[in-house]
Amino acid sequence: MMTKAQWSHCLEEMDKMFPDAHCELVHSNPFELLIATVLSAQCTDALVNKVTKDLFQKYKKPEDYISVPIEELQNDIRSIGLFRNKAKNIQALSLMLIDQFNGEVPPDRDVLTTLPGVGRKTANVVVSVAFGVPAIAVDTHLERVSKRLGLARWKDTPLQVEEALMKKTPKELWSKTHHQMIFFGRYHCKAQNPQCPVCPLLDVCREGKKRMKNRDVRV
DNA sequence: AACTCGGGGCA
DNA sequence: TGCCCAGAGTT
Numbered sequence: 001m002m003t004k005a006q007w008s009h010c011l012e013e014m015d016k017m018f019p020d021a022h023c024e025l026v027h028s029n030p031f032e033l034l035i036a037t038v039l040s041a042q043c044t045d046a047l048v049n050k051v052t053k054d055l056f057q058k059y060k061k062p063e064d065y066i067s068v069p070i071e072e073l074q075n076d077i078r079s080i081g082l083f084r085n086k087a088k089n090i091q092a093l094s095l096m097l098i099d100q101f102n103g104e105v106p107p108d109r110d111v112l113t114t115l116p117g118v119g120r121k122t123a124n125v126v127v128s129v130a131f132g133v134p135a136i137a138v139d140t141h142l143e144r145v146s147k148r149l150g151l152a153r154w155k156d157t158p159l160q161v162e163e164a165l166m167k168k169t170p171k172e173l174w175s176k177t178h179h180q181m182i183f184f185g186r187y188h189c190k191a192q193n194p195q196c197p198v199c200p201l202l203d204v205c206r207e208g209k210k211r212m213k214n215r216d217v218r219v
Numbered sequence: 220a221a222c223t224c225g226g227g228g229c230a
Numbered sequence: 231t232g233c234c235c236a237g238a239g240t241t
Contacts, residue, residue, distance in 0.1 A: 042236040047227060081226035081236080089238090119238045140236060158237090192234075 002150045006204040007168045010149065011177060013200040018183035021176075023129045025049065030105040030130035031097075032056055037125045038089060038117045043080050051077050062094035062103055089117030107131040120159065124178075134174040138162045141185025142178065148189060150206035 002010075014021075024045035027033040032052070040048045055076055059065050065073065073087040080086070093115045097103055105126065106112060112123035124137035136142070138158045142165070146152040151168060152161040169177050188195050196208040203209075 038238095040236080041238065042224085043226075044228090044236070047236095079226070082224050082238095083226075085224060085238085117238070121237065 002168070002204060002206075004168055007149075007151065010201050010204060011169070011173065011180065014180040014184050017188065017200065018180060021179040021183040023125070023179060025125075025129075026052055027130075028056075030107075030126065031062070033130045034093075034105050034112075034118075034126050035059075035090060037122045038093070039077060039080060039086055041086070041117070041119075041122065042082055047080055051080055062097045065094040066091050066098075086117065092116045093118070105130065107133070109133070109135065120162075124162075128175040128178065132175075134171045136162050136165050136169070136174045136178050138165070139182070140191075141189075142181045144191060145181050145185045145189050148194070148205060148207035149201065 025033060025036040025040060026049045027036050035055070036048055036052050039051065058076065070087050070091060073091065074083050077083045077086060096115055097105065107127060107130070109120075109123045109127045112118050112126055113120060118126075121137045121139055124135040127133035128135040128137065138146075138161050143152075143158055143161050146161045146165060147154050147156070152164045156164065165177070166174065188199065194208070194211070196202060196205075196211050199205065199208055201208065202212065
């Protein structure tokens with residue numbers, strides 16, 4: 001397993017590679033971030049941003065989302081995947097915010113998870129980006145990178161990966177680490193054709209060294 | 220643990 | 231045109 005010192009070195013190298021890593025969802029308040037993050041499940045942030053530009057012009061408050069027929073909301077988000085589920089979740093979620101939370105987004109990860117369409121990953125993004133709560137939102141990028149580097153075991157669940165990362169990372173860096181790892185995973189440590197031959201983390205990466213030894217990697 | 224829900228992007 | 235990408239909920 002990777003040591004804390006090695007992981008600290010990795011974070012420094014990722015910072016050099018992606019100094020501008022940041023949340024890519026376009027939003028101006030916690031409610032918009034919540035909607036954008038729910039929409040982002042199983043699709044890219046770039047795709048979500050195409051939809052939310054118009055969406056947030058039309059829908060400002062939870063009340064606005066439940067004031068239209070579900071077919072209309074479905075149509076407004078049709079170009080992203082899973083739009084029927086997401087439209088239903090957003091209307092149910094808006095109703096819950098009005099009924100239980102005075103129309104506000106609760107700034108608590110475990111409370112957010114009770115909302116429909118909000119799992120642990122989405123809740124972690126919302127509390128960390130909107131409310132500054134230290135959190136590491138584990139998506140497929142973080143999961144893959146953590147397992148390749150040797151920070152987590154191959155059989156670990158996303159929650160186990162999150163716990164391993166929190167254990168090895170200073171708390172004040174949790175939120176930043178999430179964004180760095182997203183960029184590193186998407187553009188460098190890709191699911192297909194990871195850039196091991198030019199990777200600055202190669203000397204401490206379990207999977208990278210294995211791949212270089214086997215030389216089945218395209219350079 | 221496996222399955223389902225749906226599109227866009229890209230080769 | 232077929233493969234790859236990206237979470238939550240249910241069984």
